Amino acid sequence: MPFESIQGRGATRNAVPARFNLPERLVEGDWLDEVEALDGVSQRRTTITVERPKSILTRNSSPDIGFDRSINPYRGCEHGCIYCFARPTHAYHDLSPGVDFESRLFVKPDAAKLLHAALSRPGYDVAPIALGTNTDPYQPIEGRFRITRSVIELLTETGHPFTITTKSNRVLRDLDLIAPAAHRGLAAVAVSVTSLDPAISRTLEPRAPAGLKRIEAIRRLNDAGVPTLLAVAPIIPQITDHELERIVAAGAEAGARVAFYLPVRLPHEVAPLFRAWLDDHYPDRAAKVMATIQSMxxxxxxDPNFFTRMQGHGPWADLLRTRFAAATRKADLGTGRLKLRRDLFRAPEGRQMRLL
Known part of the structure; x- marks a missing residue:
């Protein structure tokens, strides 16, 4: 019987979570359309569904997150990072947080139009909009749909502050928009670097650009005058934690102004997916890795609780804090938040142009 290969994907499983009472599956029914031979192996293809939400701004009141509004142009992410805390959201579509999350993607082509409506509302209060807080705004399909770019175009036109968080050097494609906004004090970019070891990255985040390419993106952003943050995120004990100091040093040398880190988080279905990934790729240390994570x-x-969920607690968490503090001090990197201007915002023009 033919089957569908998931080689090159991050997740090694594709089960639908039981907490939504959805049937478990190995592959989607439409996989038969992709079979090239009855006894062959069909490579799992990425499929795209257009999503038409009624609003595009997501609000949050979390006390341990430095923004209160965000935009995610895409649902699901091709990068396939096994640790991604956004994976469970795919279950709401009756899809698996496993391989489906990486290959069954949703795009929001009306994002800029919806944002235009939101910014035009009377009494809109200005605060930085965060792009890429859930799934990466510069995953490969951005090259085709350019939704992130359309949102940035509107933000720059209206003088609205924004931040970008990405694991991709594809952010450089929009440097012509981001750099002028940064010069006006409206934009900052956080580049996440998990590992500089290609062998680790190949299975940990198989379709994301290599760590060294992200470091080079920091360099080019800095050269263009864009305030850039280095995110050492996530740190995975016994898998990537030994690289902490090296990543901080590389980011600082490339011109990052600020750095922060996050220990790995495993909410809901991410935990069993991560365990399966460990069993497949690091069976020699799987138990030790999970024991260390649980100790934090x-x-x-x-740990879903505010404050501790971002830093962890216990001896291992304390050790990471100490090491990170020493590394950033040695590299002369800041650890605070960058402030963006809010006073340049002008509401977008509607059907009637502004007189002045």
Whole structure:
């Protein structure tokens, strides 16, 4: 019987979570359309569904997150990072947080139009809009749909502050928009670097650009005058934590102004997917990795509580804090938040142009 290969994907499983009472599956029914021979192996293809939401701004009131509004042009992410905390959101579409999350993508082509409506509302209060807080705004399909670019175009036209978080050097494609906005004090970019080891990255985040390419993106952003943050995120004990100091030093040398880190988080279905990934790729240390993660999460796979969820607690978390503080001090990197201007915003023009 033919089957569908998931080689080159991050997740090694594709089960639908039981918490939504959805049937478990190995592959989607439409995979038969892709079979090239009855006894062959069909490579899992990426499929795209257009999504038409009624609004595009997502609000949050989390006390340990430095923004209160965000935009995610895409749902699902081709990068396939096994640790991605956004994976469970795919279950709301009756899709698996596993391989489906990486290959069954949703795009929001009306994002800029919806943002235009939001910024035009009377009494709109200006605060930085965060791009890429859930899934990467510069995953490969951005090259085709350019939704992130259309949003940035509107933000720059209206003088609205924004931040970008990405694991991709594709952000450089929009440097012609981001750099002028940064010169006006409206934009900053955070580049996440998990590992500089290609062998680790190949399975950990198989379709994301290599770590060294991200470091080079920091360099080019800095050369263009864009305030750039280095995110050492996530740090995975016994897998990537030994690279912490090297990543901080590389980011600082490339021109990052600020750095921060996050220990790995494993909410909901991410935990079993991560365990399966460990069993497949690091069976020699799988138990040790999970024991260390649990030591930072109160004996559980995940800690959802405010404040501690971002830093963890216990001896291992304390050690990471100490090491990170020493590394940033040695590299002369800041650890605070960059401030962006809010006073340049002008509401977008509607059907009637502004007189002045």
């Amino acid at each position: 999460r109160g004996g559980k796979d995940n």
